[in-house]
Amino acid sequence: MTRVGRWIGRHLALALGLLVLLYMYIPNFIVALMSFNDASQSRNLYQFQSFTWDNWLNPCAPLGMCESLRVSISIGLLATIVSTIIGTLAAFALVRHRFEGRSTANLMVFLPMATPEIVMGSSLLALFVAAGLGGQLGFWTILVAHIMFCISFVVVTVRSRLSGLDSNLEKAAMDLYANEWQTFWRVTFPLVFPGILAAALLAFSLSFDDFIITNFNAGQTVTFPMFVWGAAQRGVPMQVNVIGTLMFIAALTFVILGEVASRRRARGKVSAR
Amino acid sequence: MSLAEDARRDLRLAGLTKRYPNGFVAVKSLDLVIPQGSFFALLGPSGCGKTTTLRMVAGLEGPTAGTIHIGDTDITHEKPFKRPVNTVFQNYALFPHLTIAENVEFGPKRRGVKDTASQVKEILELTELTEQAAKKPAQLSGGQQQRVALARALINRPEVLLLDEPLGALDLKLRRAMQIELKRIQEEVGLTFVHVTHDQEEAMTMADTVAVMNEGRIEQLGTPYDLYTNPHTTFVANFLGRSNLVKGTVVGREGTGADAVVKVDMHGTVVTIKASRVHTESSEGWIGIRPEKVLIQPAGTPLDAPGNFFSGAVVSEASYMGVSTEYHLRMPWGQELICFEQNTGRRGGLVAVGTQVDVSWRPEFAFLLDSSQDAGAGIEEE
Ligand SMILES: Nc1ncnc2c1ncn2[C@@H]1O[C@H](COP(=O)(O)OP(=O)(O)OP(=O)(O)O)[C@@H](O)[C@H]1O
Ligand SMILES: [Mg+2]
Numbered sequence: 001m002t003r004v005g006r007w008i009g010r011h012l013a014l015a016l017g018l019l020v021l022l023y024m025y026i027p028n029f030i031v032a033l034m035s036f037n038d039a040s041q042s043r044n045l046y047q048f049q050s051f052t053w054d055n056w057l058n059p060c061a062p063l064g065m066c067e068s069l070r071v072s073i074s075i076g077l078l079a080t081i082v083s084t085i086i087g088t089l090a091a092f093a094l095v096r097h098r099f100e101g102r103s104t105a106n107l108m109v110f111l112p113m114a115t116p117e118i119v120m121g122s123s124l125l126a127l128f129v130a131a132g133l134g135g136q137l138g139f140w141t142i143l144v145a146h147i148m149f150c151i152s153f154v155v156v157t158v159r160s161r162l163s164g165l166d167s168n169l170e171k172a173a174m175d176l177y178a179n180e181w182q183t184f185w186r187v188t189f190p191l192v193f194p195g196i197l198a199a200a201l202l203a204f205s206l207s208f209d210d211f212i213i214t215n216f217n218a219g220q221t222v223t224f225p226m227f228v229w230g231a232a233q234r235g236v237p238m239q240v241n242v243i244g245t246l247m248f249i250a251a252l253t254f255v256i257l258g259e260v261a262s263r264r265r266a267r268g269k270v271s272a273r
Numbered sequence: 274m275s276l277a278e279d280a281r282r283d284l285r286l287a288g289l290t291k292r293y294p295n296g297f298v299a300v301k302s303l304d305l306v307i308p309q310g311s312f313f314a315l316l317g318p319s320g321c322g323k324t325t326t327l328r329m330v331a332g333l334e335g336p337t338a339g340t341i342h343i344g345d346t347d348i349t350h351e352k353p354f355k356r357p358v359n360t361v362f363q364n365y366a367l368f369p370h371l372t373i374a375e376n377v378e379f380g381p382k383r384r385g386v387k388d389t390a391s392q393v394k395e396i397l398e399l400t401e402l403t404e405q406a407a408k409k410p411a412q413l414s415g416g417q418q419q420r421v422a423l424a425r426a427l428i429n430r431p432e433v434l435l436l437d438e439p440l441g442a443l444d445l446k447l448r449r450a451m452q453i454e455l456k457r458i459q460e461e462v463g464l465t466f467v468h469v470t471h472d473q474e475e476a477m478t479m480a481d482t483v484a485v486m487n488e489g490r491i492e493q494l495g496t497p498y499d500l501y502t503n504p505h506t507t508f509v510a511n512f513l514g515r516s517n518l519v520k521g522t523v524v525g526r527e528g529t530g531a532d533a534v535v536k537v538d539m540h541g542t543v544v545t546i547k548a549s550r551v552h553t554e555s556s557e558g559w560i561g562i563r564p565e566k567v568l569i570q571p572a573g574t575p576l577d578a579p580g581n582f583f584s585g586a587v588v589s590e591a592s593y594m595g596v597s598t599e600y601h602l603r604m605p606w607g608q609e610l611i612c613f614e615q616n617t618g619r620r621g622g623l624v625a626v627g628t629q630v631d632v633s634w635r636p637e638f639a640f641l642l643d644s645s646q647d648a649g650a651g652i653e654e655e
Contacts, residue, residue: 172362176429
């Protein structure tokens with residue numbers, strides 16, 4: 001009786017888990033499937049017509065799509081680099097130093113994450129216009145906006161990693177003849193690095209993804225999300241699914257590589273002997 | 274190091290004081306000389322300032338006042354990484370991202386030692402960790418981690434090794450085994466060990482010299498034997514083992530030199546205490562006697578100890594503990610004394626609760642402490 005109960009319990013949990021996973025991943029499968037859809041004959045773009053390699057062979061066929069992708073990736077990379085550096089430094093300051101107004105600073109870092117994007121986007125536009133940059137809206141104003149909202153996320157991510165770090169480790173390093181510089185690079189940084197990496201990945205996907213704030217401050221520049229949004233009014237070109245699938249594969253590769261690396265680290269170098 | 278071979282490299286703390294930024298004074302003007310090559314234990318209850326003291330010696334915390342010397346070298350304000358001192362941290366603080374071998378060679382690498390491999394091999398053998406060299410700290414047991422922390426510090430051959438409750442996280446059996454191991458290693462390498470603990474048994478079995486610390490001060494310093502047999506304060510009397518403390522009034526002093534004794538009236542009976550064991554100037558005091566020095570015998574039968582003698586006590590409690598029995602004796606003046614008796618079988622059984630007994634102890638085992646001190650100091654620890 002209990003054995004049967006346990007069997008059901010174990011397998012029910014497994015079945016439910018698989019269902020949830022399926023629910024989460026079906027959209028990605030549909031996207032991948034649609035990237036092979038030959039939509040040239042049909043008016044109904046959201047239905048699978050017939051199989052073709054065309055979309056994958058000519059991913060840049062839709063006018064302006066690859067240009068928008070290039071803009072999004074450049075902004076994403078730049079925003080990631082700058083916000084990760086600033087955010088990491090800020091996190092160190094907030095965790096490691098006791099100063100006047102520290103708790104206020106902690107709160108202020110959090111606030112932008114809680115602000116509705118629509119509000120932040122419009123106030124940024126107001127700011128740019130007030131600063132006389134109304135005519136220069138484009139790549140650089142988007143970049144400034146993205147760096148701004150990414151910093152909060154970087155600070156929060158790195159801060160949680162850093163405050164979980166035992167400060168005795170740094171004291172131990174100093175006790176073992178490492179000067180301040182060596183202590184940072186040999187102990188602190190390697191231990192905080194996973195947090196910094198996670199923050200950078202988060203920053204990139206936030207920047208790449210952003211539509212609302214970008215839309216306010218883009219001027220004539222078109223990012224990938226804006227392109228897709230615009231195209232959706234007429235009918236999304238099937239090549240968007242190609243890009244979507246590629247992004248998914250890229251993310252998957254990242255996760256798998258990270259998992260493999262951390263497993264190898266956990267096993268130590270025992271197997272390497 | 275560059276000094277003459279015969280120069281003593283004792284660790285000397287003078288007037289060492291630590292006031293934390295919040296105003297709390299954790300260490301109060303500590304004066305201490307720790308001889309080179311000795312196994313020194315700093316014993317005290319939680320929060321008495323042991324870790325703070327070690328951190329100042331290691332350079333991880335700056336003293337508010339006072340100086341720290343090793344031999345003639347003043348290291349009070351030296352950076353931690355420039356001191357010939359290494360620490361085994363309270364929770365080991367092993368670097369989680371490095372292997373055991375990398376943890377151990379961290380110190381030599383930073384000091385620019387070229388060939389660390391042979392040193393690492395040697396120290397891993399000494400601490401029986403050769404098998405674990407390629408693992409990460411998280412994959413080791415508590416006892417193994419403790420030995421890594423020890424190896425990581427020892428490999429540097431510091432002049433002074435500070436051990437901050439290194440055995441605190443281990444279970445009793447492993448703890449006893451590691452105590453023997455630590456002692457063996459210290460004798461083998463001959464370095465100065467400063468071992469912090471709040472376990473009195475550990476301090477007594479391992480150290481040549483024990484300093485009992487309480488509320489930022491050293492209460493008493495000496496060999497384990499001295500501390501136990503002749504405590505100077507009620508705190509030491511209670512913190513190391515247990516003591517019976519009975520109120521008494523000094524009625525006179527007799528003899529001179531080594532034979533000098535003090536006569537104390539204890540609820541109507543005059544007891545004698547050797548002057549070298551009297552630690553009060555006032556006319557009142559706590560007469561102290563260790564429970565295992567208290568002898569009992571059912572009333573009427575002869576008691577084979579010449580000494581201070583009381584009749585009229587009643588056994589109020591008897592706890593059999595295998596090797597010995599703990600009796601509680603209600604004295605005529607209402608106080609309960611404790612008596613430990615070895616179960617030698619001489620009696621052919623326990624003394625039953627309610628039995629009238631005579632009590633005695635040899636005068637040379639008693640001590641007299643200051644009556645202004647709290648008779649309960651140092652008791653509820655642990
Ligand atoms: N950074 C600090 N600021 C203020 N007070 C502190 C600080 N560090 C320690 N203290 C206080 O100083 C006292 C001594 O601390 P310490 O860590 O030296 O105790 P300990 O003897 O090592 O105790 P334990 O056996 O529990 O490790 C404690 O009362 C503690 O609360
Ligand atoms: Mg401590």
